[in-house]
Amino acid sequence: MEQQITDDLTMLLPVLPPRIREPLERHPAVHNLLEVILDLGREPEARFPGTYELVSDTPVSEDDIEYVVSRVGEFGDDNRAGIPRTLHRISAIRNRQGRIVGLTCRVGRSVLGTVDIIRDVVEDGHSLLILGRPGIGKTTKLREMARVLADELQKRVVVVDTSNEIAGDGDIPHPAIGRARRMQVPRVAQQHAVMIEAVENHMPEVIVIDEIGTTDEAMASRTIAERGVQLIGTAHGTTLDNLLQNPTLNDLIGGIQVVTLSDEEARRRGTQKTVLERKAPPTFDVVIEMVEQDKLAVYANVAEVVDLLLRGGSPTPEVRFMTAEGVIERLSTVTLPTLEAEAETHGDTRDGPHVSPKLPHDKAVYIFPYGVARNKLERAIREMGLNAVMARHLEDADVIITVKQQERRDAHRLEEAVRAGIPVHVIRSNTYQQIVGALHDLYHMEEMDTELAALHEARAAISEVLATSHPVELTPRNAYLRRLQHQLAEQHQLFSESVGSEPYRRVRIMKE
Numbered sequence: 001m002e003q004q005i006t007d008d009l010t011m012l013l014p015v016l017p018p019r020i021r022e023p024l025e026r027h028p029a030v031h032n033l034l035e036v037i038l039d040l041g042r043e044p045e046a047r048f049p050g051t052y053e054l055v056s057d058t059p060v061s062e063d064d065i066e067y068v069v070s071r072v073g074e075f076g077d078d079n080r081a082g083i084p085r086t087l088h089r090i091s092a093i094r095n096r097q098g099r100i101v102g103l104t105c106r107v108g109r110s111v112l113g114t115v116d117i118i119r120d121v122v123e124d125g126h127s128l129l130i131l132g133r134p135g136i137g138k139t140t141k142l143r144e145m146a147r148v149l150a151d152e153l154q155k156r157v158v159v160v161d162t163s164n165e166i167a168g169d170g171d172i173p174h175p176a177i178g179r180a181r182r183m184q185v186p187r188v189a190q191q192h193a194v195m196i197e198a199v200e201n202h203m204p205e206v207i208v209i210d211e212i213g214t215t216d217e218a219m220a221s222r223t224i225a226e227r228g229v230q231l232i233g234t235a236h237g238t239t240l241d242n243l244l245q246n247p248t249l250n251d252l253i254g255g256i257q258v259v260t261l262s263d264e265e266a267r268r269r270g271t272q273k274t275v276l277e278r279k280a281p282p283t284f285d286v287v288i289e290m291v292e293q294d295k296l297a298v299y300a301n302v303a304e305v306v307d308l309l310l311r312g313g314s315p316t317p318e319v320r321f322m323t324a325e326g327v328i329e330r331l332s333t334v335t336l337p338t339l340e341a342e343a344e345t346h347g348d349t350r351d352g353p354h355v356s357p358k359l360p361h362d363k364a365v366y367i368f369p370y371g372v373a374r375n376k377l378e379r380a381i382r383e384m385g386l387n388a389v390m391a392r393h394l395e396d397a398d399v400i401i402t403v404k405q406q407e408r409r410d411a412h413r414l415e416e417a418v419r420a421g422i423p424v425h426v427i428r429s430n431t432y433q434q435i436v437g438a439l440h441d442l443y444h445m446e447e448m449d450t451e452l453a454a455l456h457e458a459r460a461a462i463s464e465v466l467a468t469s470h471p472v473e474l475t476p477r478n479a480y481l482r483r484l485q486h487q488l489a490e491q492h493q494l495f496s497e498s499v500g501s502e503p504y505r506r507v508r509i510m511k512e
Contacts, residue, residue: 006176007031007109008086015071015083015090016105017064020044020055034135035106038065039093050392068103073169075100077187082169087143087176089165108168110176111137115144117296117320117328121286122148127231129212129252129283131238132290138234139210141290142166145232146208147178155230158183158204162191165210180208192216199224209233213468218251218283225283233284236468239405240287240299242429244309248470253287254306255279276310278303291371291409294322319409364389368397370414371406376432376460380439388439400424401438432460458485461509462492471510476500482507 009030013021016036024030029048036055037045040062044055072090073081079092087108092100114137121128122145130138142159143166150157157180159166159173164184167173173182181202185194192214198207207224209217212235224231235252237243244250257279266273282302289297297317299305305315320330368391369377381388391397400414400422407414407426414424425442427434436456454477461472474485482498485507489496495512498505 005109005111007107008088009033009107011083011086012088012105012107015068017067019058020064023055033107035104037102037104038068039102040065065100065103068105069100076163078163080163082164084170085168085172085174087168087174089163109140110143110174111140112144112147112176114141114294115148117294117322118288118298119148121288121298121300122232123153125230126285127225127283128233128286128288130232130234130288130290131240131243132234133238136290137293138290139165142208142210142232142234143174143176146180146206147176149206150180151178155205156203157181157206157208158198158202159208160191160195160198161185162188162210166208192220195220196223199227199229204229206230206232211236212249212252213470215248215251218249221252222283231284236470238430239289240302240305240315241309241405243287244306246470251280252283253302254282256310278306278310282306289317289405291319291406292321296320297405297409314404314408316408363387366391366396366398368394368400370394370400370402370410371430372401372403372427372435373430376430376435377401380432380435384436384439386439386443394422395420397422399442401427401435401442403427403430403434432456432463454481454485455488458488458507458509462489462494465494465509465511466492469511471508473499474507474509476504476506479505485509 013024016024020036020038024033024036024046027033027046032048034047034049037047037052038060041059043057044060044064045052046055068090069075069081069092072083075081075092079094081090081092082088083090087110089104089106089108091104091106093102093104095101115122118128118141130141132138146157146159146166149155159177159180159182161167161173161182162185164170167177167180167182173180183194183198183202185191191209195207195209195217198204207229209221209231210233212218212221212233221231221233235243235249237246237249240253243253244256250256255278256276259275259277261273261275263273284302287299287302287305289299291297297319299315299317308315318330320328322328365386365388367377367381367388374390378390394400394413394417400417402414402424404426407424418424425438427438454474457474461474464470464472477485482505486496486498489507489509494509496507496509499508500506
């Protein structure tokens with residue numbers, strides 16, 4: 001099916017003040033508009049893929065914000081509102097007194113045909129979990145899956161719709177979900193209860209859920225799967241590997257337990273006596289990582305993949321992508337011998353392909369983050385005081401920083417970069433600590449002193465806790481360094497505690 005996009009811009013633009021709406025209506029790229037940002041006292045912004053523009057030289061006033069608020073639905077506990085029978089989302093930023101001082105007006109689009117790339121997986125009846133960074137199109141795929149299952153396969157589908165994200169605002173769901181039924185969630189904290197209610201009261205064959213993010217929701221997902229209902233959802237996380245490391249959600253893919261082997265079994269396996277093993281069958285049979293909007297990595301047997309990861313292996317997903325001509329292609333990823341050869345010529349003897357040139361300190365270096373969080377890299381550059389800027393395109397980079405999984409998926413493109421003389425530095429995971437380590441390697445800086453490293457790690461954890469509300473455990477440290485980390489958490493009004501026994505005692509940071 002050729003993709004058909006519906007954006008309902010004619011219903012979003014009228015809620016904006018005329019001085020902001022009119023320039024947007026005349027803009028040649030208005031149909032690529034992602035969102036409009038209205039922050040009190042600042043010029044209004046229109047954001048497009050990869051760029052933004054100021055819509056007006058006049059700062060946003062309280063009247064401008066009130067103009068929008070009075071024309072959209074009510075804001076819920078999650079500070080989100082919408083426009084009835086559309087997929088547009090208006091999110092509010094409030095001051096300490098609860099008054100709205102900022103609005104994000106995000107364009108919601110339905111895309112027919114986006115599910116074709118994984119139609120076979122959806123039709124097989126397997127429970128399916130989609131991972132990917134925010135804004136990449138996970139919710140768009142959920143809508144299309146709900147429609148295909150309800151309309152084309154004629155299954156009983158119930159969408160559990162937190163914040164009306166999937167089926168739009170108002171009591172009548174958006175046509176994008178077809179004949180699927182929609183259950184609204186009054187408060188985010190009740191999502192798990194509505195999931196169970198859907199199974200018990202409405203006899204669905206399929207449940208569709210967006211953003212599984214808490215232990216209760218993970219347990220509700222397992223209950224649904226055990227009752228033989230096909231579950232299709234998304235979860236916090238970008239890759240299967242970092243989902244496995246998330247203690248709140250790894251139950252979705254079987255969970256982890258520590259097992260002590262007998263001496264004989266440890267010798268037979270060639271491992272230590274204490275090993276990690278999968279605790280239970282996965283809730284989801286298939287995991288899909290969204291690399292790009294039309295490029296996916298499909299793990300078809302999650303149980304086997306998790307077992308391999310826990311044994312230190314590197315599972316190879318099936319990569320699917322849609323060409324410019326609309327043809328779906330599939331391939332298995334491969335390693336990068338070209339990068340490994342380059343690493344050897346540069347004298348890099350560490351595990352995995354690395355190209356680690358010495359970057360100059362006296363002139364700006366263009367770094368391209370390939371699958372690496374741009375905000376984390378920008379923060380590391382700023383805090384380390386480096387003369388570096390973010391390259392907008394891979395071809396403009398002096399050096400590429402990527403993660404192992406991205407390296408495996410896009411072997412061909414990275415090989416071409418190396419052949420073009422652009423060095424590639426590979427890190428194990430997309431964490432702030434790994435990014436800082438990469439910059440230290442690239443600039444051949446001395447290792448951070450232990451105290452600074454402990455504080456850097458605590459700051460990264462604090463950012464994650466504030467963003468996700470999930471607790472984070474730090475690396476084991478001595479009592480003095482743990483005290484510094486506790487003090488830092490307290491400064492950010494977070495709760496912290498020391499857990500474990502020496503020499504593995506460590507700090508856990510969480511919201512109270």
